[in-house]
Amino acid sequence: MEVSYRHAALFLRHAVLASRTVQHTRCLCSSRSISTVKLACDTYGKRTNNTSPLVILHGLFGSKQNWHTIGRNLSRKIDRQIIAIDIRNHGESEHSDVMDYPSMAADVAATMKEEGVERGILIGHSMGGKVAMTLALQEAGLVEKLIIVDTTPTTSAGKQVFPKIIEGMNNVKFHTEWTLSKTRSEADKTLLKTIPDLGVRQFILTNLVEDDNGWFSWRVNINAIQANLEQIWSFPQFKHVSYHGDTLFLGGSKSPYISESHYPEIKRLFPKALVTHIPDCGHWVHSEKPKEFMEAVTDFIRK
Structure with a gap:
């Protein structure tokens, strides 16, 4: 599938000029210490010395199990190791009463370090996308590239x-x-x-x-x-910080989760962001259009 990037001119107008990578994170939860929980993960393929693994983060009520077929096939397609993670309170991971994005991002960072991942390509769907964005803004050195699937760094649509x-x-x-x-x-x-x-x-x-x-x-x-629903469908308030790595926002054309109204905040926090929508597709992009989804992801990673 040929993926077309939409509204490029609008994105350029909203681009944030910046000359340095993220050094500090300021968010709503920065004043407290963060305790991590142990996360379960599945791996597909072998890791090589010259390529970073791709870390997959599922959405609310999802699990790493939902990404089994995509993970296996994508590993073969891009010749990289895939690590699919269960976010806290989901799948086989430990439970916690705390469920804010800084905590969930810290869990993922700890898991990456436990798995020996110095730097990875993060792909996150919905809530998992917000976890991935938070991690990129908190610890940019861990993130080589960022792929955000049908969500934005704003309050989510459809929260009802x-x-x-x-x-x-x-x-x-x-x-x-x-x-x-x-x-x-x-x-x-x-x-x-x-x-x-x-x-x-x-x-x-x-x-x-x-x-x-x-x-x-x-x-x-x-x-x-x-x-924690209010925190899950919102996003932490990051100020004076942005992630300057390559970033793809990949939405479904029938989904309201990524719209033009979100572009200013996307570009403020992710100046190098590109946005594309897969046609005739809703919120669960990877399951509704797996072939087109993998092609878009593969093209982005190889570029």
């Missing part, structure tokens, strides 16, 4: 959807005598009352797990997510 998702998940009742398929079917019926979109329900149901004793549960920390 998240409380409905949480309401539906909290309404689901689990019974030990049910099979996994029966539990999924009944959970889907309950979720339908607050989540009419089948695709979203199927995505949420990927969080349904069964333990060794036959107990069913949601693997995400719903209580922490609900308590």
Whole structure:
């Protein structure tokens, strides 16, 4: 697919002139110490000495598992190691009552260091994109390039959807005598009352797990997510700081998450940013258009 970059002239007008890379971070949470939690990750492909790995960060209610096919195929396509990470309170990673972006970014930085990654290409979808942007603004030396999928460094569009998702998940009742398929079917019926979109329900149901004793549960920390929703759909206030590495904002043409109104803030924080939209695609760009998504990512990394 040929990817066309839109509104280049508008971007140039909003470009922020700067001559130095980021040295300090000032954000809403900079006055407190940050405690990290251990994150789970999956790797695809082998790491070579002359290429940085690509680190994938999923969105809200997602997991590294959602990126299995993309991670495996992308590793072969770009001949780099892929590291897919579960963000705190998701997947197999540890839970925490704290869920702000500086903390989540610090988790990723610690995980990269544990994995021996001195510098990586970060790709983040939705909430994961905000984690990636925060990390680039906090520790630019860890980030070679930045790929942000259908989100911006602003308050997210469609935030009214998240409380409905949480309401539906909290309404689901689990019974030990049910099979996994029966539990999924009944959970889907309950979720339908607050989540009419089948695709979203199927995505949420990927969080349904069964333990060794036959107990069913949601693997995400719903209580922490609900308590931190305001922070999750907003973005930290960074002042007098920007990330000067190559950055791609990749949106879906049918999604409202990246629009022209966001361009001034994008360019203030990421002066070298390019924006493109994949046609006929919504918020879950990588799952709706995986071929076009991988082509756009590959082109950007190789350039």
